[in-house]
Amino acid sequence: MTTTTRVLVPAVLLLAPVVQAQSPASLEDMERRLEQLEMQQYGKQNNWSDRISVNGFMTYGITRHDVHVRDNSGEPIAYIDRTTDEISHRELSRAGVQFNASISDQTSATVQVLARGRDHYDAEVQWAYLSHELSPSLTVRAGRMVLPFFMHTQYNNVGYAYHWATLPGEAYDVVPFDTMEGVDLSWNLNTGPVSHRLNVYGGATDVPSFSLPAPVIYKVSDLAGINLTSQWRDWTSWLSYSHAEVTLDLTDLAGPTGLPEAALEAPVSLDDAQTYISSVGLQYDNGALVLMAERTQLGIEGWFPTKWGGYVSAGYRFGPWMPHVTWGAANAHGVSEAQSEGPVAANFSAANQVRSKSWTLGLRYELEVGVAVKLEAQRFYDMSNDKIMTNGLFTPQGSAPSIEEEEPTVFRLTVDAAF
Amino acid sequence: MLKKVCAVFLVLCCPALSSAGMLVVVAESSPLAEMDRHEVRQLYMDNASRFDGHAVTVLDMPEDSQQRERFYQAATGKSASQLKSYWARMIFTGQGMPPRQVKSARDMIQQIKQNPGAVGYVQEADIQEGLRVLLRLP
Numbered sequence: 397m398t399t400t401t402r403v404l405v406p407a408v409l410l411l412a413p414v415v416q417a418q419s420p421a422s423l424e425d426m427e428r429r430l431e432q433l434e435m436q437q438y439g440k441q442n443n444w445s446d447r448i449s450v451n452g453f454m455t456y457g458i459t460r461h462d463v464h465v466r467d468n469s470g471e472p473i474a475y476i477d478r479t480t481d482e483i484s485h486r487e488l489s490r491a492g493v494q495f496n497a498s499i500s501d502q503t504s505a506t507v508q509v510l511a512r513g514r515d516h517y518d519a520e521v522q523w524a525y526l527s528h529e530l531s532p533s534l535t536v537r538a539g540r541m542v543l544p545f546f547m548h549t550q551y552n553n554v555g556y557a558y559h560w561a562t563l564p565g566e567a568y569d570v571v572p573f574d575t576m577e578g579v580d581l582s583w584n585l586n587t588g589p590v591s592h593r594l595n596v597y598g599g600a601t602d603v604p605s606f607s608l609p610a611p612v613i614y615k616v617s618d619l620a621g622i623n624l625t626s627q628w629r630d631w632t633s634w635l636s637y638s639h640a641e642v643t644l645d646l647t648d649l650a651g652p653t654g655l656p657e658a659a660l661e662a663p664v665s666l667d668d669a670q671t672y673i674s675s676v677g678l679q680y681d682n683g684a685l686v687l688m689a690e691r692t693q694l695g696i697e698g699w700f701p702t703k704w705g706g707y708v709s710a711g712y713r714f715g716p717w718m719p720h721v722t723w724g725a726a727n728a729h730g731v732s733e734a735q736s737e738g739p740v741a742a743n744f745s746a747a748n749q750v751r752s753k754s755w756t757l758g759l760r761y762e763l764e765v766g767v768a769v770k771l772e773a774q775r776f777y778d779m780s781n782d783k784i785m786t787n788g789l790f791t792p793q794g795s796a797p798s799i800e801e802e803e804p805t806v807f808r809l810t811v812d813a814a815f
Numbered sequence: 816m817l818k819k820v821c822a823v824f825l826v827l828c829c830p831a832l833s834s835a836g837m838l839v840v841v842a843e844s845s846p847l848a849e850m851d852r853h854e855v856r857q858l859y860m861d862n863a864s865r866f867d868g869h870a871v872t873v874l875d876m877p878e879d880s881q882q883r884e885r886f887y888q889a890a891t892g893k894s895a896s897q898l899k900s901y902w903a904r905m906i907f908t909g910q911g912m913p914p915r916q917v918k919s920a921r922d923m924i925q926q927i928k929q930n931p932g933a934v935g936y937v938q939e940a941d942i943q944e945g946l947r948v949l950l951r952l953p
Contacts, residue, residue, distance in 0.1 A: 446915070451906050494907060506909055527909065532865045537909065550908040557903040582910070584861070591857060593910070629853075630892075683892035716896070762896045765878065814903040 449496045455555040457488025457810035467796035474791050475806050476569050477606060478514060486513030488562065488810055490553055494523070502529040510553055522553070522575055533584045541580060543573050544595060544623050547634040547677035547690050555812035559686065559711050559720050559760050561772040562808060565789050566726035567692045567705035570750055571673070576601040576619060590628040597621055607748050607792075610652040615643040616671070623675075634677035634690070641668040642696055646744075655740060664741045669697040686711040686720070699734035699741035701749045703727070709756075716762040724774075725753045731783060752788030753778040766815055772808040837886045837936050839950040844931045847871070850949040856891045858934065860901070862914045866934070873914040874923055874935035882920065886936045889952035 460483045463473050472480035479487050494508040508523035525539030542550045546567060551557045563569075578599015585592050598621075603614040621638030644666040650657045677690035691706035704727055711720030727750070734745035758772035779788040779800045786792055787799050839855050841847050846869050850858070858866055862873050876883035878895065887893050893901070898913075905911040917923045920941055927933045928945045942948065 449912065453903065453907065492907070496912070508907065523907075523909065525909065542908070551904050554903050554907045557900055557907070586857075589853060591861070681897075683894065683897065713894075765895045766899050768896075814899060 447498045450493065451496075451815065452491070452493040453554045453556060453812070453814045454491035455489060455553075455810050455812045456485075457555075457561060457808060458483050458485050459487050459561075459806065459808045460484065461790075461804055461806045463790070463799050463802045463804045465797060465799055465802065467791045469795075473787070473796055473799060473804075475804070476565060476789050479806060488555075488808060489513035491517075492522070492553055503527065512553075535582045536579065537582075538579045540575055540577050541597070541599075543576050543601070543638075544580075544597065544621065545571075545573055545636060545638060545673050546675045546692050547636075547679075549573075554814060555770075555810055556766070556768055556814035559718055559770075560709075560722065560756070560758060561770040561810045564690075564705075564707035564709070564722060564724045564756070565774075566724035566752055566754065567675075567690055567707055569789060570692075570703050570705050570726055571694050572605065573601070573603055573673075576616075578619065590626055592627075593625045595623050595625075608646070608649060608744060610649055612644060612646060612649070614666075616640045617643065617668075621673075630680055630682045632679040632681075634675065634679075636673075636675045638673045640671045640673075642666055642671045643668055659738075659740050663698055663737045664744065666696070666698050666700070669700070671696045684713050686713070686718075699737045699745045701728040701730045701734070701745050703748075703750055705750075711758075711760075718760040718762075720756075720758045720760070722756040722758070723754070724756065726750050726789075728784065747792065747794070749784050749786055750789070751779055751781065751784045751786050752776055754788075763811075767811065767813045770808070770810045770812065773805055774808075775803060775805045777803065836939050837882065837889055837952045838939055838942055838948045839890075839934065839936050839952065840927060840942070840946045840948055841934055842927050842929075842931050843945055843947050845933075845947060846931070847934070847949060852890060852950065852952065855950055855952075859887070859890065859914060862911055870932050872930060872933045874926055874933055875914040875916045876920070876923065876936070877916050877918065882936070882938055885938075886952065 459479050461475050461479055461481055464481050465473050467473055472482070474480055490510060490512040492508060492510040494506065496504055496506045498504045504527050506523055506525055506527065507521065509519050510522045511517040511519045521540060522542055523540060525537045525541055527535055527537045529535050544550050548558060548563050549568065552563050552568060555561070576599040578597055580595055580597035583594045585594065599619050601616045601619060603616060605612050605614060617640065619638065619640040621636060623634070623636035626633045646660045646665045647657045649655070649660055673694050675690060675692040680687040688709040689707065691704065693702070693704040695702040705725070707722050707724040709720060709722035711718050731745050731749050735742040754774050754776045756772060756774040758770060761769045763769055776788050777800070779786050780798065787796060790799055790804060839850060847867060857863070858873055863871065865871060876886070884895055887898055902913045917926055920937060923935045923937060924941065924943065924946065927935045937946070
């Protein structure tokens with residue numbers, strides 16, 4: 397207690413009866429004054445908190461698989477390039493923070509920064525855009541945004557937003573698309589009891605890939621897409637289609653492959669190859685029962701195989717507990733067609749093929765509102781057939797022995813928070 | 816004064832009454848006439864700024880409030896955790912921000928009374944003059 401307070405408190409107590417005697421205030425008057433004070437206080441906070449908001453999310457996770465087989469160079473077999481048979485604390489761990497500032501009633505600026513354990517927590521701006529409300533139902537945004545290719549891609553780093561520890565790999569890890577620079581337009585509309593959000597966008601991006609003998613960059617230009625989210629009672633549907641032109645210069649692979657540069661020029665290198673990415677999904681959530689299904693597809697003109705992935709998932713909430721089960725599958729075709737482009741193209745096509753199926757059993761527990769603990773085991777099978785010889789989403793055959801007989805299982809434990 | 820004493824007596828003696836339905840309310844001067852459960856759900860899940868051609872401000876109770884839990888359970892069938900998860904999806908994809916949260920039931924009533932465009936909810940026991948009920952949620 398400060399000296400001023402020490403003096404003031406007795407003074408107020410002494411003077412109180414006098415003040416009361418001079419201006420007897422009724423209970424109603426006092427209540428009204430209190431209300432006014434509360435409103436003034438609220439107004440001050442409101443000005444500030446209405447203009448700027450800060451939200452965040454984070455995940456701490458551990459993961460490993462159970463295949464104790466080495467690849468051809470003696471390294472551990474890896475699931476999606478990174479997870480091995482040793483526990484990783486970094487692969488799934490990440491943190492993000494988002495700042496949103498209202499510039500006017502119609503215009504705002506948003507920046508979201510993400511730091512992933514697998515990138516040594518180097519912060520990366522995932523979203524940075526200006527948003528302007530053209531009308532109450534029509535909003536335009538410009539800047540950097542996460543690509544809206546599939547049903548859950550835009551919030552794939554916000555683990556608290558979905559029931560799995562990680563999104564189904566067959567649909568979400570086959571294509572490493574991430575962010576774009578561009579513009580999007582969203583229109584919210586209702587048709588009877590069904591509410592829709594129609595989103596169109598255009599932009600460009602670069603996608604690094606590590607599936608060939610050396611890292612390469614797919615340059616994605618003239619990227620344009622449309623997606624529609626429709627909601628009716630407990631049902632949500634999702635449709636999306638995107639188109640782009642992809643350029644891939646492979647002449648830099650002459651060194652690592654020992655091939656002459658001429659053998660790596662077009663049609664092996666891609667020059668504005670027509671590309672499409674599509675997805676269709678459905679969700680049902682009545683508060684207890686959750687059902688989800690989605691199918692995604694990617695096609696690039698030329699030797700690149702056409703890939704599709706999908707999953708069906710069901711879960712049930714018992715209070716804070718939610719057990720769930722998911723079946724996932726991915727496949728590719730067009731590998732034999734690539735042989736018409738020559739042996740090099742056929743080899744690269746084979747290196748990009750995928751075939752995998754899996755069952756995932758998981759349990760989500762709500763520790764408190766905003767914090768969830770998730771445990772998950774995903775067992776893979778059916779990674780090869782007479783045309784495709786892969787190890788699913790693990791280190792491919794060619795670089796490693798076949799692991800299908802090992803019945804590989806990936807384990808994950810995460811704690812996800814949103815705040 | 817007698818009314819207040821009666822109200823306090825009723826609240827203390829009839830806990831069943833105080834935990835009865837939630838009422839979706841506006842100011843008496845509000846242009847809004849009525850709303851069904853589906854519209855209330857859409858208004859709150861979209862944090863809509865317009866309803867039926869009128870500008871509206873959707874008001875919400877604090878996240879840890881029991882009244883909020885009861886309101887959303889009745890209007891949307893969703894728990895506080897499910898709402899948190901839903902808004903995480905909306906916030907981090909820039910699709911929307913949740914309704915503005917007031918500090919208390921008293922604050923909710925004050926703000927509704929002072930803003931003809933405000934829509935909020937109160938428990939049945941808190942209904943008072945100056946508020947108009949658009950929907951009673953069981």
